[in-house]
Amino acid sequence: MTTTEIRPHTPAQLVRLVAGREISTRIRDKGFLIGSGVLILLILGMLVFQVAVNSGGESTKLGVVGGSAAVTDALTAQGEALDTDVSVVDYDDEAAARRAVQDGDVDAALLSPSAAQPELLVEKSGGSAETIAQGAVQGMAVDQQLADAGVQLQSPPRVDVVALDPDADADLEAAVVALVGVVVLYSLLILFGQFVAQGVVEEKSSRVVELLLATMRPWQLLAGKILGLGLLGLAQMLVIAVVGVAGALAFDVVELPGRLIGTVLTVVAWFVLGYAFYASVFAAAASLVSRQEDLASVITPASVLLVVGFVISIQAAQEPTGTLSTVTSFIPGLSPLVMPVRQAAGGAEWWEVVLAVVLMLVAIAAIVRVGGRIYAGALLRTGGKVKLRDAMRAERA
Amino acid sequence: MLEFDGLYKAYGDNQVLEGVSFTVAPGQMFGFCGSNGAGKTTTMRIAMGLARADAGEVRWLGRPVDEAVRRRIGYMPEERGLYPKMKVGEQLTYFARLHGLDAAPAARAAETWAERLGLGERRGDRVEKLSLGNQQRVQLAAALVSEPDVLILDEPFSGLDPVGVDSLAEALLEQCRRGVPVVFSSHQLDLVERLCDAVGILARGKIVASGTVGELRSGAAGRQLRVVAPDAPPGWAAAVPGVRVVSEQRADVVLELGPGTDDQQVLAAALSTGRVTHFAWREPTLVELFRGAVTDTREVAA
Numbered sequence: 001m002t003t004t005e006i007r008p009h010t011p012a013q014l015v016r017l018v019a020g021r022e023i024s025t026r027i028r029d030k031g032f033l034i035g036s037g038v039l040i041l042l043i044l045g046m047l048v049f050q051v052a053v054n055s056g057g058e059s060t061k062l063g064v065v066g067g068s069a070a071v072t073d074a075l076t077a078q079g080e081a082l083d084t085d086v087s088v089v090d091y092d093d094e095a096a097a098r099r100a101v102q103d104g105d106v107d108a109a110l111l112s113p114s115a116a117q118p119e120l121l122v123e124k125s126g127g128s129a130e131t132i133a134q135g136a137v138q139g140m141a142v143d144q145q146l147a148d149a150g151v152q153l154q155s156p157p158r159v160d161v162v163a164l165d166p167d168a169d170a171d172l173e174a175a176v177v178a179l180v181g182v183v184v185l186y187s188l189l190i191l192f193g194q195f196v197a198q199g200v201v202e203e204k205s206s207r208v209v210e211l212l213l214a215t216m217r218p219w220q221l222l223a224g225k226i227l228g229l230g231l232l233g234l235a236q237m238l239v240i241a242v243v244g245v246a247g248a249l250a251f252d253v254v255e256l257p258g259r260l261i262g263t264v265l266t267v268v269a270w271f272v273l274g275y276a277f278y279a280s281v282f283a284a285a286a287s288l289v290s291r292q293e294d295l296a297s298v299i300t301p302a303s304v305l306l307v308v309g310f311v312i313s314i315q316a317a318q319e320p321t322g323t324l325s326t327v328t329s330f331i332p333g334l335s336p337l338v339m340p341v342r343q344a345a346g347g348a349e350w351w352e353v354v355l356a357v358v359l360m361l362v363a364i365a366a367i368v369r370v371g372g373r374i375y376a377g378a379l380l381r382t383g384g385k386v387k388l389r390d391a392m393r394a395e396r397a
Numbered sequence: 398m399l400e401f402d403g404l405y406k407a408y409g410d411n412q413v414l415e416g417v418s419f420t421v422a423p424g425q426m427f428g429f430c431g432s433n434g435a436g437k438t439t440t441m442r443i444a445m446g447l448a449r450a451d452a453g454e455v456r457w458l459g460r461p462v463d464e465a466v467r468r469r470i471g472y473m474p475e476e477r478g479l480y481p482k483m484k485v486g487e488q489l490t491y492f493a494r495l496h497g498l499d500a501a502p503a504a505r506a507a508e509t510w511a512e513r514l515g516l517g518e519r520r521g522d523r524v525e526k527l528s529l530g531n532q533q534r535v536q537l538a539a540a541l542v543s544e545p546d547v548l549i550l551d552e553p554f555s556g557l558d559p560v561g562v563d564s565l566a567e568a569l570l571e572q573c574r575r576g577v578p579v580v581f582s583s584h585q586l587d588l589v590e591r592l593c594d595a596v597g598i599l600a601r602g603k604i605v606a607s608g609t610v611g612e613l614r615s616g617a618a619g620r621q622l623r624v625v626a627p628d629a630p631p632g633w634a635a636a637v638p639g640v641r642v643v644s645e646q647r648a649d650v651v652l653e654l655g656p657g658t659d660d661q662q663v664l665a666a667a668l669s670t671g672r673v674t675h676f677a678w679r680e681p682t683l684v685e686l687f688r689g690a691v692t693d694t695r696e697v698a699a
Binding site: 009014017021025202203206207208209210211212213214215216217380 | 445446447448464467468470472474476477478479480481482483491492494495496497539
């Protein structure tokens with residue numbers, strides 16, 4: 001080997017090397033793979049649930065003996081009024097109809113509907129088939145009597161529907177999509193925040209950090225770690241977004257695909273900001289301890305902030321214009337969870353979004369600065385828990 | 398030349414280093430000795446940029462050691478450090494890359510060094526699954542994998558069995574032959590004596606003795622002469638002018654000669670008593686030199 005193969009690194013190369021290691025290590029990590037799988041299953045599960053709920057219009061199968069086209073029409077029309085799909089099966093005689101009901105082939109069987117005394121066979125009384133049959137028979141009887149009395153029926157006037165807030169449904173739908181997005185965002189922030197924190201402590205507890213810092217600066221190590229895991233998190237977020245959007249479109253769950261995609265992109269953008277914020281906080285906090293067992297004690301405050309944001313975002317989905325959601329959608333750390341819901345629900349002006357983003361960016365800049373200093377100061381101090389003040393004061397003491 | 402020049406370092410009120418200076422020539426093996434807490438680790442950490450000196454600096458080829466230089470230094474910290482869950486081969490490749498090698502040469506170097514340190518079959522294993530001895534080898538491989546220009550090793554031999562010591566010693570000597578200056582700290586003074594061209598003894602924050610082992614010996618006060626004359630009557634040696642008897646056990650005496658006293662006169666006196674079965678200057682061992690050096694400063698300090 002000759003020394004010509006060895007070139008000093010630029011900081012960017014070092015950051016890339018660190019990031020590369022983080023990605024290649026994590027991507028093979030069981031915890032990561034399981035977590036990712038669970039999240040994707042969760043999204044698919046929600047889609048399937050939506051499909052099940054949407055197709056939840058009831059359907060009823062009615063057998064008819066001695067029916068006619070008019071009877072079938074009357075039954076179907078009655079079903080529509082009750083939001084039920086009615087399918088009619090004709091039977092030749094009562095015995096066949098009776099068998100069909102007993103075998104469960106049809107929900108009920110209507111005998112001689114046009115006669116003076118129609119009869120409905122059911123397994124047990126109650127249920128929509130009864131209502132439908134009753135309504136249809138009554139309607140036909142009234143029509144018959146009116147016709148007999150020589151009354152010429154005119155179609156009744158159709159009521160024009162004027163929606164005062166035509167977007168209300170779409171807003172609700174977008175808010176639900178945003179909320180689902182926030183659930184994913186929250187889960188990924190927790191997951192990747194943990195990864196960052198565990199990674200920092202692992203390097204400290206195994207003392208490998210001494211070898212690393214002999215070749216690079218603390219900020220390069222920190223940046224590489226946060227960027228590497230962040231790219232992985234973003235990739236995962238995008239995979240989930242694509243799966244979710246594609247599934248929603250394929251199953252025809254949403255009314256407005258354009259808004260769905262817009263909302264999903266908003267959530268992804270807020271994930272980037274939220275991750276930058278929480279990853280820096282988690283990394284700085286984790287650098288204060290040297291053992292995984294002590295980790296919980298230092299990252300709890302930041303985790304609590306995340307949980308609070310999540311709870312408020314659920315509340316915001318129900319009441320996007322409320323004071324609580326309006327105020328918290330500007331607070332850095334809470335905004336990534338609350339603002340996307342407000343935006344989706346149509347409760348946020350464009351300048352509000354800009355303000356929230358700017359505040360968040362300012363907070364991130366401050367956190368990276370202070371957190372980086374804490375990290376650099378605490379990284380080489382092993383043993384007990386490093387006091388925040390000591391870490392701030394002593395960079396490489 | 399690797400120069401440590403006037404390093405001072407205090408942690409709070411505890412003045413750890415008070416002007417540590419020594420130089421290591423290319424191809425030289427420098428043994429860094431000192432009592433526990435003398436400041437060996439602090440000195441090495443300053444060289445690696447892991448601690449900041451209050452005053453003084455470390456230079457390589459006349460240039461202050463900065464990050465670019467440090468990437469050409471192989472370092473083994475006292476507290477061993479490796480990623481426990483990373484595979485041996487990947488880990489070595491990663492460290493090689495951090496030290497500036499491209500991906501392909503780094504992978505080649507990792508393979509070569511794993512092979513040379515007897516880790517060939519363990520390349521695919523996670524570090525945490527290895528025995529402590531093998532982890533130590535990985536640690537050394539991590540220091541050597543980038544073919545560094547300088548080696549700084551903190552207690553590299555601690556925890557190794559005799560076979561491990563030999564293979565590590567061989568690896569270090571090979572680096573010296575390549576022209577690499579090697580600094581290592583150790584408590585195993587016999588090992589230092591066997592391996593090192595130069596020795597520095599650190600006590601109370603200063604280098605109290607440094608140079609080749611031979612130089613240290615000649616500088617040591619009161620060389621001793623051991624004479625065994627089986628037929629000699631007790632007290633024969635005390636009669637020779639300029640001689641002080643250090644110990645006398647039957648025919649076996651250890652003597653200290655005053656300045657200007659000729660050892661040949663002592664031999665003649667011994668022969669005059671009859672047979673002489675042993676006549677030799679006793680070389681003080683490094684352990685004795687170390688004890689002498691460390692105690693001297695204690696007395697000064699007291």
